Amino acid sequence: MYAYDELDRTLINERVSEFRDQVKRRLSGELTEDEFKILRLQNGVYLQLHAYMFRVAIPYGTLSSKQLRRLAHVARRYDRGYGHFTTRQNIQFNWIKLAELPDALADLAEVGIHAMQTSGNNMRNVTSDQWAGVAPGEIEDPRIWSEIIRQHTTLHPEFSFLPRKFKIAITAAEHDRAAIKIHDIGLRLHKNADGETGFEVLVGGGLGRTPFIAKTIKPFVSGRDILSYIEAILRVYNQYGRRDNIYKARIKILVHELGIEKFAKEVEEEWKAMGDVGLTLDHTAIEEVRSRFSYPAYEKLPHMPDELKQAAHDKLFERWRKNSVSAHKVQGYSIVTLSLKPVGGPPGDATAEQMDAVADLADKYSFGEIRVGHEQNLALPHVAKRDLPVLFKALDRLGLATPNVNLVTDIIACPGLDYCSLANARSIPIAQELTRRFANHDTADLIGRLHINISGCINACGHHHVGHIGILGVEKNGEEFYQITIGGRADENAQLGTLIGPAVPYAEVADVIEDIVEAYLALRDRPEELFVDTVKRLGVEPIRERVYATR
Amino acid sequence: MPLVKQGRLTTDLFVHVTDGAELPGDGAVLVTAERFLADPEALLRRAGKVGVIWPNNRNLDDLVPHLGRLASVALVFPTFRDGRAYSQARLLRERYGYDGELRATGQILRDQFVFMTRAGFDAFEVKKDADADAFAQTMKRYSVFYQPTGDGRVTALNRRMQLRHSESAGQ
Numbered sequence: 001m002y003a004y005d006e007l008d009r010t011l012i013n014e015r016v017s018e019f020r021d022q023v024k025r026r027l028s029g030e031l032t033e034d035e036f037k038i039l040r041l042q043n044g045v046y047l048q049l050h051a052y053m054f055r056v057a058i059p060y061g062t063l064s065s066k067q068l069r070r071l072a073h074v075a076r077r078y079d080r081g082y083g084h085f086t087t088r089q090n091i092q093f094n095w096i097k098l099a100e101l102p103d104a105l106a107d108l109a110e111v112g113i114h115a116m117q118t119s120g121n122n123m124r125n126v127t128s129d130q131w132a133g134v135a136p137g138e139i140e141d142p143r144i145w146s147e148i149i150r151q152h153t154t155l156h157p158e159f160s161f162l163p164r165k166f167k168i169a170i171t172a173a174e175h176d177r178a179a180i181k182i183h184d185i186g187l188r189l190h191k192n193a194d195g196e197t198g199f200e201v202l203v204g205g206g207l208g209r210t211p212f213i214a215k216t217i218k219p220f221v222s223g224r225d226i227l228s229y230i231e232a233i234l235r236v237y238n239q240y241g242r243r244d245n246i247y248k249a250r251i252k253i254l255v256h257e258l259g260i261e262k263f264a265k266e267v268e269e270e271w272k273a274m275g276d277v278g279l280t281l282d283h284t285a286i287e288e289v290r291s292r293f294s295y296p297a298y299e300k301l302p303h304m305p306d307e308l309k310q311a312a313h314d315k316l317f318e319r320w321r322k323n324s325v326s327a328h329k330v331q332g333y334s335i336v337t338l339s340l341k342p343v344g345g346p347p348g349d350a351t352a353e354q355m356d357a358v359a360d361l362a363d364k365y366s367f368g369e370i371r372v373g374h375e376q377n378l379a380l381p382h383v384a385k386r387d388l389p390v391l392f393k394a395l396d397r398l399g400l401a402t403p404n405v406n407l408v409t410d411i412i413a414c415p416g417l418d419y420c421s422l423a424n425a426r427s428i429p430i431a432q433e434l435t436r437r438f439a440n441h442d443t444a445d446l447i448g449r450l451h452i453n454i455s456g457c458i459n460a461c462g463h464h465h466v467g468h469i470g471i472l473g474v475e476k477n478g479e480e481f482y483q484i485t486i487g488g489r490a491d492e493n494a495q496l497g498t499l500i501g502p503a504v505p506y507a508e509v510a511d512v513i514e515d516i517v518e519a520y521l522a523l524r525d526r527p528e529e530l531f532v533d534t535v536k537r538l539g540v541e542p543i544r545e546r547v548y549a550t551r
Numbered sequence: 552m553p554l555v556k557q558g559r560l561t562t563d564l565f566v567h568v569t570d571g572a573e574l575p576g577d578g579a580v581l582v583t584a585e586r587f588l589a590d591p592e593a594l595l596r597r598a599g600k601v602g603v604i605w606p607n608n609r610n611l612d613d614l615v616p617h618l619g620r621l622a623s624v625a626l627v628f629p630t631f632r633d634g635r636a637y638s639q640a641r642l643l644r645e646r647y648g649y650d651g652e653l654r655a656t657g658q659i660l661r662d663q664f665v666f667m668t669r670a671g672f673d674a675f676e677v678k679k680d681a682d683a684d685a686f687a688q689t690m691k692r693y694s695v696f697y698q699p700t701g702d703g704r705v706t707a708l709n710r711r712m713q714l715r716h717s718e719s720a721g722q
Contacts (some may be wrong), residue, residue, distance in 0.1 A: 154697050160666055161634025277699065361705040
């Protein structure tokens with residue numbers, strides 16, 4: 001956990017009072033809605049279909065139990081008793097009243113939580129691997145760097161009015177859980193030949209109506225230079241990114257239009273011209289930030305405790321353990337994923353009661369720490385294996401032990417037309433229907449790893465392009481239709497999905513998905529071949545034939 | 552339009568001269584980049600200070616050779632969501648060492664004062680009187696800054712390291 005010091009606390013309190021003044025000026029009419037819009041977006045406040053929506057940052061997906069309880073409090077006090085975890089390590093509240101927002105922010109600020117730059121054309125919440133610091137084989141804890149970059153990008157005097165939003169993600173593990181290749185800047189921590197820690201820097205990834213996978217702009221930038229290098233990228237983007245068309249304003253379009261070589265050259269020239277501007281991070285500076293992270297005092301525990309052996313006969317426990325429990329870097333401990341994808345439920349939602357209960361369980365079993373992943377699930381990152389059986393029972397009672405992590409019903413979905421003013425079609429009911437179709441966990445196990453992503457419009461908040469199966473809602477003659485792609489992925493082998501056939505109406509989506517899954521089961525060459533690998537091996541055609549033969 | 556300069560409401564001594572209009576015989580003028588570049592020497596020979604309004608989509612290269620003789624550079628915010636001039640401001644101050652008046656023009660609200668000051672602006676053509684009146688108060692809004700810029704404010708990281716240093720020295 002990163003512990004805020006007096007300076008961090010002061011800054012977010014100063015931001016709260018600034019926002020309070022902005023809301024006051026809006027309510028008194030001193031600010032027009034047009035002017036206020038930009039200001040509220042800088043602080044995570046959108047105007048949605050029914051009310052203001054408030055997006056709160058969970059930087060690099062780490063929360064303390066105290067912070068999670070405070071999010072529950074905001075849900076209860078200012079909203080309708082629940083919150084929605086997003087694909088970028090944020091939580092959204094959908095029913096906030098404008099006049100109460102400054103108070104909600106002040107309550108959050110007391111526990112070191114803010115909503116700075118969770119929307120608007122600025123540098124967004126820095127995201128990372130939700131298993132950071134506990135995943136086996138990690139280069140080092142990427143949250144140190146995430147926090148350094150979080151601070152540097154917060155209220156940046158030069159880059160708070162960029163052509164468009166700007167997202168940075170960091171991974172330090174071999175398997176990319178942070179989806180860095182679909183970010184404006186993706187950073188992969190690694191060591192060079194001299195053993196020095198630095199970053200492969202990728203640029204220009206993003207989804208939306210013109211999706212691109214990020215390209216490597218520089219294979220190695222040393223940690224000490226990472227801030228100045230990012231600053232150089234941003235300065236080129238701020239000056240030359242398009243501002244004439246909102247749909248062409250992301251850095252991916254600039255990179256695409258210039259070509260990666262030319263763009264890299266521009267950045268390199270800017271970087272060289274910058275000289276020493278106080279951005280070089282020496283060892284002391286990095287250690288200063290590192291020292292503010294605390295780590296659990298792990299016990300020396302056996303690899304296979306008796307409690308685990310005894311619980312092995314419990315089929316439900318075993319199914320959950322095999323699905324939701326992952327290897328930890330410390331012997332005797334596990335990482336436990338808490339599925340926020342119950343059968344029939346909206347993906348990523350948690351009630352205030354669930355949040356409070358998870359906070360209590362984190363205190364009891366996970367050194368008071370909770371993680372939030374881009375798949376819209378939570379995790380307890382430091383659970384002693386001996387505690388797994390009792391934790392399972394507690395989670396099951398809370399409805400947080402659905403054994404579907406990474407399976408077909410672990411669906412990523414945006415809020416869609418039920419909430420969002422941009423949406424063309426509903427997302428949540430499609431997800432709910434699919435979880436009912438695949439409610440049998442044995443079937444889901446048999447299908448194996450399969451990511452379904454749903455977006456209610458071309459803005460792609462549900463990351464449909466990179467779903468193994470992607471579902472995109474569009475509007476056709478006033479009706480909801482859905483385009484379906486297959487073969488996308490968001491990990492280290494990131495790829496965009498391919499359209500499988502004509503769009504289908506709302507009522508037929510679940511049938512088509514079932515047919516796609518059946519086609520895969522018939523076509524895979526062995527049970528271990530994942531859906532996405534079968535698509536890669538065979539291409540879209542054999543699946544298309546089977547699915548659309550009778551349509 | 553109220554002008555805030557060096558933290559105070561001031562009378563604007565510069566006259567904005569549009570491209571076709573005749574230049575006043577003396578007195579300070581602000582002219583467009585095009586007019587200035589058409590004949591810089593003639594303008595600079597005039598009795599009276601010269602400032603240039605530099606558009607936010609034009610590279611600074613053509614301006615840089617003249618910086619030493621200009622009394623003001625005015626950068627433009629066509630809307631306050633268009634942040635290109637922040638980069639131009641920092642480049643003028645921090646890379647090219649410009650130390651004359653750096654003026655923000657266009658849609659300027661109080662909510663940009665801190666950012667603009669940190670980027671190097673020291674004069675502001677403010678849209679609303681209430682915002683101009685609130686300048687000094689608004690500048691006190693923040694006491695913590697995460698990024699180093701040319702304004703010399705000490706960053707949070709440096710303050711922490713200073714603190715750490717003085718603590719260890721005191722032991």
